[in-house]
Amino acid sequence: MKDQYIREVEKMIPxxxxxxxxxxxxxxEAFASAxxxxxxxxxxxxxxxxxxxxxxxxxxxxxxxxxxxxxxxRKQMLMIICTFIFSMLxxxxxxxxxxxxxxxxxxxxxxxxxxPTAIFVASxxxxxxxxxxxxxxxxxxxxxxxxxxxIYDNRNDKK
Numbered sequence: 001m002k003d004q005y006i007r008e009v010e011k012m013i014p015x016x017x018x019x020x021x022x023x024x025x026x027x028x029e030a031f032a033s034a035x036x037x038x039x040x041x042x043x044x045x046x047x048x049x050x051x052x053x054x055x056x057x058x059x060x061x062x063x064x065x066x067x068x069x070x071x072x073x074r075k076q077m078l079m080i081i082c083t084f085i086f087s088m089l090x091x092x093x094x095x096x097x098x099x100x101x102x103x104x105x106x107x108x109x110x111x112x113x114x115x116p117t118a119i120f121v122a123s124x125x126x127x128x129x130x131x132x133x134x135x136x137x138x139x140x141x142x143x144x145x146x147x148x149x150x151i152y153d154n155r156n157d158k159k
Contacts, residue, residue: 002031002041005051012055016071023058076150083143090136097129 006027013020034044048054 001045005041005045005048008051009054012051013058073150073154076146076153080143080146080150083139083146087136087139087143090132090139094129094133094136097132101129 006024009027010020010024013023015023030048031041031044035041049057
């Protein structure tokens with residue numbers, strides 16, 4: 001009965017996992033403490049109310065909406081940082097690829113004909129460096145858009 005009650009409460013509280021675990025741990029302790037004092041699980045559940053009532057009372061105490069908005073802001077900021085770092089990493093890879101191809105580009109001239117003949121080596125495939133720089137530009141653009149959205153969302157929150 002206690003385990004079912006705790007599972008239902010877990011479903012009802014919209015908190016990040018760490019905060020949710022703390023609430024559930026406190027609830028377990030409340031049941032354990034009540035059992036030490038001779039109270040039955042049914043009595044504890046009756047005192048706490050239904051899982052929905054318990055979640056509503058908890059919401060009044062800690063304001064889930066404020067807590068989830070702060071969590072959302074942290075996730076947005078982490079996303080901005082990750083996409084920016086990813087774009088910079090791609091630009092770094094592009095720079096290394098360009099440096100390697102510039103140092104390995106060898107043109108040879110052979111004689112024996114009326115004039116010198118130049119040999120150019122051309123690849124038949126896709127230039128990987130162009131794909132890398134395109135992905136870098138896209139990731140950078142996404143990080144800029146996420147930053148603009150983050151700023152816009154926070155301006156609306158302050159009003």
